[in-house]
Amino acid sequence: SILFGYGHYYKGASGVIDSGFAGLILGTAYMLAGRNLWASILAHGFIDTFGIIDAFFGWSN
Secondary structure (H helix, E strand, O other): OHHHHHOOHHHOHHHHHHHHHHHHHHHHHHHHOOOOHHHHHHHHHHHHHHHHHHHHHOOOO
16 A cells, blocks of 8 residues: 555655555455455446546545
8 A cells, every 4th residue: 555655656645645545445445345356447447437426526526
């Protein structure tokens, strides 16, 4: 999760922290799914999809 967060350094400090936390969640999903990478891929897709919907409708500023 640290590397995942660091990979998003272009988002600034809050982006690194947010992405690191998301990496922790995705890593936990990976382990809980019996090391099935598709669980993390699907979760990441949901996160990105809701982010796009949020940006489109302007729900967060």
